[in-house]
Amino acid sequence: MEQExxxxxxxxxxxxxxxxxxxxxxxxxxxxxxIESLTTSESETEGIHRFTIAVTETExxxxxxxxxxxxxxxxxxxxxxxxxxxxxxELALYxxxxxxxxxxxxxxxxxxxxxxxxxxxxxxFVVIEKSGFRRETIALFNELxxxxxxxxVRSGRIAVSRERYGIGRDVEKIxxxxxxx
Amino acid sequence: xxTVEAPELTSQPKTVDTIRMTGAEALVQILLKENVDxxxxxxxxxxxxxxxxxxxHQDSIHHVLARHEQGAIHxxxxxxxxxxxxxxxxxxxxxxxxxxxxxxxxxxxxxxxLVCITGQVNSSLLGSDAFQECDVLGISMPVxxxxxxxxRAEEIPEALAKAFYLAKTGRPGPVVIDITKDAQFEEFDxxxxxxxxxxxxxxxxxxxxxxxxxxxxxxxxxxxPYVLFGQGVILANAEKEFKQFIExxxxxxxxxxxxLSALETDHPLNVGMLGMHxxxxxxxxTNECDVLIAVGMRFDDRVTGNLSKxxxxxxxxxxxxxxxxxxxxVPADVAVLGDAKESLSxxxxxxxxxxxxEWLQRFRDCDExxxxxVIKDELHPESNIxxxxxxxxxxxxxxxxxxxxxxDVGQHQMVACRYSKFTRPKSNIxxxxxxxxxxxxxxxxxxxxxxPDRTVIVVVGDGGFQMTxxxxxxxxxxxxxVKVLLxxxxxxxxxxxxxxxxxxxxxxxxxxxxxxxxxLAKGFYIPTKKVTERENLEKAIAxxxxxxxxxxxxxxVGKENNVFPMVxxxxxxxxxxxx
Numbered sequence: 001m002e003q004e005x006x007x008x009x010x011x012x013x014x015x016x017x018x019x020x021x022x023x024x025x026x027x028x029x030x031x032x033x034x035i036e037s038l039t040t041s042e043s044e045t046e047g048i049h050r051f052t053i054a055v056t057e058t059e060x061x062x063x064x065x066x067x068x069x070x071x072x073x074x075x076x077x078x079x080x081x082x083x084x085x086x087x088x089x090e091l092a093l094y095x096x097x098x099x100x101x102x103x104x105x106x107x108x109x110x111x112x113x114x115x116x117x118x119x120x121x122x123x124x125f126v127v128i129e130k131s132g133f134r135r136e137t138i139a140l141f142n143e144l145x146x147x148x149x150x151x152x153v154r155s156g157r158i159a160v161s162r163e164r165y166g167i168g169r170d171v172e173k174i175x176x177x178x179x180x181x
Numbered sequence: 182x183x184t185v186e187a188p189e190l191t192s193q194p195k196t197v198d199t200i201r202m203t204g205a206e207a208l209v210q211i212l213l214k215e216n217v218d219x220x221x222x223x224x225x226x227x228x229x230x231x232x233x234x235x236x237x238h239q240d241s242i243h244h245v246l247a248r249h250e251q252g253a254i255h256x257x258x259x260x261x262x263x264x265x266x267x268x269x270x271x272x273x274x275x276x277x278x279x280x281x282x283x284x285x286x287x288x289x290x291x292x293x294x295l296v297c298i299t300g301q302v303n304s305s306l307l308g309s310d311a312f313q314e315c316d317v318l319g320i321s322m323p324v325x326x327x328x329x330x331x332x333r334a335e336e337i338p339e340a341l342a343k344a345f346y347l348a349k350t351g352r353p354g355p356v357v358i359d360i361t362k363d364a365q366f367e368e369f370d371x372x373x374x375x376x377x378x379x380x381x382x383x384x385x386x387x388x389x390x391x392x393x394x395x396x397x398x399x400x401x402x403x404x405x406p407y408v409l410f411g412q413g414v415i416l417a418n419a420e421k422e423f424k425q426f427i428e429x430x431x432x433x434x435x436x437x438x439x440x441l442s443a444l445e446t447d448h449p450l451n452v453g454m455l456g457m458h459x460x461x462x463x464x465x466x467t468n469e470c471d472v473l474i475a476v477g478m479r480f481d482d483r484v485t486g487n488l489s490k491x492x493x494x495x496x497x498x499x500x501x502x503x504x505x506x507x508x509x510x511v512p513a514d515v516a517v518l519g520d521a522k523e524s525l526s527x528x529x530x531x532x533x534x535x536x537x538x539e540w541l542q543r544f545r546d547c548d549e550x551x552x553x554x555v556i557k558d559e560l561h562p563e564s565n566i567x568x569x570x571x572x573x574x575x576x577x578x579x580x581x582x583x584x585x586x587x588x589d590v591g592q593h594q595m596v597a598c599r600y601s602k603f604t605r606p607k608s609n610i611x612x613x614x615x616x617x618x619x620x621x622x623x624x625x626x627x628x629x630x631x632x633p634d635r636t637v638i639v640v641v642g643d644g645g646f647q648m649t650x651x652x653x654x655x656x657x658x659x660x661x662x663v664k665v666l667l668x669x670x671x672x673x674x675x676x677x678x679x680x681x682x683x684x685x686x687x688x689x690x691x692x693x694x695x696x697x698x699x700x701l702a703k704g705f706y707i708p709t710k711k712v713t714e715r716e717n718l719e720k721a722i723a724x725x726x727x728x729x730x731x732x733x734x735x736x737x738v739g740k741e742n743n744v745f746p747m748v749x750x751x752x753x754x755x756x757x758x759x760x
Binding site for chain 1: 318319322323326327328330347378379380381382503504505507508509
């Protein structure tokens with residue numbers, strides 16, 4: 001049963017321990033799955049960490065990977081979402097030369113039209129910030145390109161589920177049960 | 182809490198229930214608290230403080246000195262598998278730790294509970310490429326259930342408590358604890374509490390009664406049900422429940438190599454071995470059953486052959502403790518998550534007493550065919566050349582099927598597992614998932630120490646034996662009553678068989694020009710004998726088994742014998758070949 005590959009976001013709620021990141025990425029390496037982006041942060045629950053992992057894979061493979069993630073001793077809960085099931089964003093920073101601003105209003109117009117903003121304006125360079133979907137940060141990149149981009153960086157995908165509560169609810173239940181033992 | 186032997190106090194303890202001691206001493210105290218009476222290992226610079234602490238506890242902890250760390254860990258595996266306890270293994274940093282890795286990977290894939298304690302360079306030197314420094318945490322992560330690095334003595338109790346708890350609960354597995362040398366030397370206020378739960382870890386999924394009911398319904402309405410059982414039955418100590426279940430339902434049952442000995446060989450419902458070199462009926466009829474009930478097994482590719490031709494007609498019920506195994510290889514129509522003992526106990530209540538005489542007869546018919554084509558000649562060869570099978574047949578006769586069989590990997594392993602007979606569980610120790618050559622001899626030493634009242638027979642080939650044969654020295658030093666049976670065909674037999682069948686007999690690097698194994702065994706002061714003629718075989722085997730102590734028996738067997746039946750790689754189970 002060959003399945004189509006598509007974009008998935010995997011979310012895992014975990015303990016915040018040294019080495020867990022490695023333990024989770026190994027699961028992907030073992031199956032030769034490329035991690036497109038990986039973000040770790042706190043979650044809504046104190047002391048609980050959260051991994052957001054973006055991959056393009058078949059659903060069958062993603063299901064298996066999520067089970068392997070959840071099998072890890074320090075993982076409380078893991079799940080996966082299709083593109084439609086999450087609200088997602090990425091953050092991009094663009095560094096361009098300050099001279100580009102002094103040669104007319106073009107850059108300012110682009111920044112305004114893209115709902116981006118200037119983070120800082122220094123003597124030799126300015127930094128523009130844009131959050132949005134991948135295609136939006138790319139669109140801005142392409143428009144700024146003629147002015148010369150000195151440095152560019154984009155964050156990993158962060159995403160929350162399109163449900164009233166995500167798996168964080170399950171995590172809280174696990175934690176409550178654990179304190180009752 | 183039990184009593185703690187108080188070491189010399191160097192300062193006042195902080196509270197009444199703690200005792201001031203070094204990290205190394207604490208580690209040994211913890212081993213005692215966890216009822217460890219046997220440990221396997223090899224000393225070296227970074228683990229010396231622990232070895233020094235062990236010196237004071239030689240009466241309570243028997244440290245078995247291996248001749249290579251790989252030997253030590255396979256011993257710990259054999260010990261864990263026969264004793265049902267956690268195997269403990271000690272090694273130094275760097276090469277000591279990396280030499281453990283093969284055994285750790287073996288234990289991970291075969292779900293063997295181990296706690297491996299490795300020394301590490303001083304915490305101040307971490308990351309400086311110090312002498313014998315190696316990133317043991319990183320290197321062992323893909324092959325451990327859990328691992329942890331200790332850099333301060335005060336971390337020792339909690340980390341070790343978790344290690345023992347995680348190794349043995351749920352689906353068992355190996356845990357590595359890496360301890361820097363300074364943490365071993367450091368003094369702290371010791372107090373130990375066993376770990377009984379972790380908030381992020383669920384050892385046993387909660388039984389879902391709806392699933393039990395669904396499974397029972399399928400089983401009760403089946404016409405040709407078929408049970409496959411694996412090591413999950415043994416790990417859950419569910420042999421009794423398993424037997425009750427199949428006896429009540431009357432369902433023919435076949436075993437994976439890891440499930441061997443969970444059910445006695447001669448049980449009328451034991452239809453034999455699954456997999457690439459398993460029995461004919463169990464493979465063929467996998468594709469004719471209507472309900473397939475997998476108990477504590479993981480549908481390894483050696484069992485299933487080509488998945489696209491595997492049991493497509495059957496409804497699959499999967500009883501399994503590890504949720505990640507469900508739908509991994511074979512999709513389950515009904516997944517019963519839980520410990521096999523608990524799941525089977527509940528299932529027994531709901532299944533109806535039945536028998537499937539006609540269906541069972543199909544297996545017997547297949548057996549007859551296999552007997553004629555394969556088994557008869559393997560167990561009673563007509564040629565003068567000795568076969569591996571006849572050696573195993575005589576071993577069964579002399580031990581009354583009551584020995585522990587430990588095998589290495591290859592042709593002898595398949596033959597020994599196919600033809601050995603068992604009356605008691607936890608009697609078959611082999612490297613199933615990883616197929617680690619060199620496993621047999623050291624695992625046999627551990628197996629014997631884990632079951633001192635039983636006869637342990639290690640069957641090895643001439644290839645695998647030479648990978649860890651230095652452990653004969655451990656046998657001599659430790660006085661373990663291990664029987665080593667070398668089936669010598671002067672070839673890497675299984676690879677040669679494949680070269681014959683699939684690579685046009687191009688025997689690339691499979692012929693072994695061997696040393697004199699008799700002289701070798703003599704060099705290790707182990708009584709030894711070599712058999713080349715059939716007329717001497719039975720007497721030699723009887724002497725080998727009845728001798729009170731370790732013994733080395735070498736039998737020269739057919740150089741180019743093949744193991745059949747065989748499901749060729751990439752074929753479906755129903756395409757099993759008898760010749």
